[in-house]
Amino acid sequence: MTAQILDGKSTAAAIKSEVAARVEALRTLGITPGLGTLLVGEDVGSQKYVAGKHRDCAQVGIASIQRELPDTATQEEIEEVVRELNENPECTGYIVQLPLPKGIDVNRVLALMDPDKDADGLHPTSLGKLVLGDPGPLPCTPNGIIELLRRHGVALAGAHVVVVGRGITVGRSIPLLLTRKSENATVTQCHTGTRDLPALLRQADIVVAAAGVPHLVKPEDVKPGAAVLDVGVSRDENGRILGDVHPGVAEVAGWISPNPGGVGPMTRALLLQNVIEAAERGTAG
Numbered sequence: 420m421t422a423q424i425l426d427g428k429s430t431a432a433a434i435k436s437e438v439a440a441r442v443e444a445l446r447t448l449g450i451t452p453g454l455g456t457l458l459v460g461e462d463v464g465s466q467k468y469v470a471g472k473h474r475d476c477a478q479v480g481i482a483s484i485q486r487e488l489p490d491t492a493t494q495e496e497i498e499e500v501v502r503e504l505n506e507n508p509e510c511t512g513y514i515v516q517l518p519l520p521k522g523i524d525v526n527r528v529l530a531l532m533d534p535d536k537d538a539d540g541l542h543p544t545s546l547g548k549l550v551l552g553d554p555g556p557l558p559c560t561p562n563g564i565i566e567l568l569r570r571h572g573v574a575l576a577g578a579h580v581v582v583v584g585r586g587i588t589v590g591r592s593i594p595l596l597l598t599r600k601s602e603n604a605t606v607t608q609c610h611t612g613t614r615d616l617p618a619l620l621r622q623a624d625i626v627v628a629a630a631g632v633p634h635l636v637k638p639e640d641v642k643p644g645a646a647v648l649d650v651g652v653s654r655d656e657n658g659r660i661l662g663d664v665h666p667g668v669a670e671v672a673g674w675i676s677p678n679p680g681g682v683g684p685m686t687r688a689l690l691l692q693n694v695i696e697a698a699e700r701g702t703a704g
């Protein structure tokens with residue numbers, strides 16, 4: 420078997436054209452949505468991701484507000500920029516690019532953001548709304564994964580999804596999205612304390628690999644025909660991406676997301692959608 424591709428690039432392109440139409444509609448109301456980003460430090464991956472987000476903004480007509488600090492920035496300096504973005508009327512939604520340098524209290528930074536401008540769905544209020552089932556911005560990567568599956572016709576209802584990882588941007592929240600009534604999946608969450616990961620992976624109809632461990636998911640651990648989403652990003656000595664999924668899995672799985680070209684572009688597209696929805700909410704009532 421050779422897996423069918425869960426094509427993040429073309430799916431993200433489709434979402435971006437939908438977003439562009441919504442930006443145009445907001446313009447007729449005199450509103451120009453603007454995405455703010457705060458990047459702290461010189462991590463090459465984070466720089467690439469932030470650059471990609473602003474490239475996307477230019478494509479769909481969203482204004483860009485970019486803030487950068489060196490990796491020596493203090494908690495207070497970071498929080499000062501967050502306060503400025505909260506007040507900046509040109510910035511209708513923003514993100515703090517993660518990870519932040521060691522020693523910075525990430526939760527304190529996220530909690531300081533104006534929840535009405537949270538474009539990442541990572542503010543405690545947004546995560547609380549997700550738990551309660553209230554509308555609000557959803558975390559971009561989990562939402563992107565669900566959208567990628569939906570737009571390729573991979574059924575979630577009744578599926579057993581095994582999530583590997585418990586990080587703040589994906590693993591922690593994706594079970595909350597997958598177990599909503601609208602998705603109706605059953606989730607097993609695995610992490611470094613899981614006793615027999617291969618045994619659990621072999622039961623999965625869908626695998627979400629978000630551990631950041633190169634080639635953790637091996638062909639012999641995957642049920643034939645399963646859908647496998649490769650979210651983890653490690654880099655080799657030449658800076659090339661090594662995903663969490665061994666390349667041989669493509670011979671066993673029914674569906675596979677390439678990495679790059681799978682979940683990454685979807686994360687960016689769903690971020691744009693969050694920015695537009697925040698701006699649209701601002702026009703309601």
Ligand SMILES: Nc1nc2c(c(=O)[nH]1)N[C@@H](CN(C=O)c1ccc(C(=O)N[C@@H](CCC(=O)O)C(=O)O)cc1)CN2
Nearest residue numbers: 467468514515516517518559588679680681683684686
């Ligand atoms: N504030 C946030 N920080 C981080 C998030 C997040 O959702 N919010 N997620 C990840 C990184 N991420 C988003 O910022 C992200 C990852 C990957 C891509 C992407 O487009 N990847 C390309 C490849 C790019 C390359 O060559 O390296 C692809 O997969 O095709 C975009 C965004 C951690 N931080």
